[in-house]
Amino acid sequence: MEWNVTKLSAVRQCHRKFYFGYEASNFHFTYPFRRKAFELSKMQSLKMWQGSLVDFAITSMIIPVYKRKKKPEYAQVANGLVELAKRQFDFSKNRYYHLPELSRTEVGNDFLILDIHENGVDFLQDDVDQVYDTIHRIVLAFPDYPSPDSDKSMDEYLSSARYLRADVRYFEFDFDGVIIKPQIDLVRHNGKMADIIDWKVSDQDNADYSRQLILEGIVSYHYLKNWYQEKGWTPLPQMKDFSVYEINLLTGVVKAHPFTVENTAIALDDVYALREEQDILSQNKKWDEVDLEKDYQSTDKTETCMMCKFKLLCKHLVLNNFSYDEDKYSKLVQVKQLA
Secondary structure (H helix, E strand, C coil): CCCCHHHHHHHHCCCHHHHHHHHHCCCCCCHHHHHHHHHHHHCHHHHHHHHHHHHHHHHHHHHHHHHHHCCCHHHHHHHHHHHHHHHHHHHCCCCHHCCCCCCHHHHHCCHHHHHHHHHHCCCCHHHHHHHHHHHHHHHHHHHHCCCCCCCCCCHHHHHHEEEEEEEEEEEEEEEEEEEECCCCEEEECCEEEEEEEECCCCCCCCCCHHHHHHHHHHHHHHHHHHHEEEHHHCCCCCHHEEEEEEEEECCCEEECCCHHHHEEEEEEHHHHHHHHHHHHHHHHHHHCCCCHHHHHHCCCCCCCHCCCCCHHHHHHHHHCCCCCCCHHHHHHHHHHHHH
């Protein structure tokens, strides 16, 4: 079984949300219900989209330049990112993601599903313009941001790295049969020492991402230790050689999360808890063998339902005797948009 922090969050929030997002969701158009679950799982709010754009810029447009030991042209990156954002917005606005003949390969980075288009969430054009302004400003300011090294700007910190790995998805660690395989924003190497970086784009600093980041540290430590062993390099990395940081690109706050034996034990407890809960929920059933009403109960918390991506799909299934009908679902969404 593969683990990630969003799975655990979904399980804890609502079992039915977990089913829609992780067991029913499927990219292909063969089964309309599964395709709709996939679209909703990929749907983003404007704030989420803003963060994903900044992540893309750092991962695909900035870090690769530093890896070549060069300096990014930040004005060019900022302008290019806004152009990409406008293409993505157009893609979502026209609902091109509903077209079976349009492959993800053809679409490339323009693929986007926004809740304002799919579910009719209220918005103002000023809200969209604010996204463009914010991502442009963040990219231009990025080289002068503070870094985990208090004596270096972000530009100096990245330029002085021995090696950089961005958007790391291949580090994994087998914990008692559970494969922990997180997406890590950045690993900065300096000899056998490594900094694990997680970028945030949020105007709130009260969310706790510590366990997620500690798990990223655990996976990085075990992966790189094994890598050293395979290469025959010594001395091997130790836990003390790893540091874990959360960097908020809206506030400029760099937050260090202590990477200790005690904290790693607490984080791994969450992984084990997910394994038990998911095993109980899934019962090794295929998606079309599930009795959604009995096997995956919805939460009784109104606020959780109100914020859920799948709330209209869930409502449709309840009203339609847990049978998906594309036309009826579309009408339900239209009624919501007119309300």
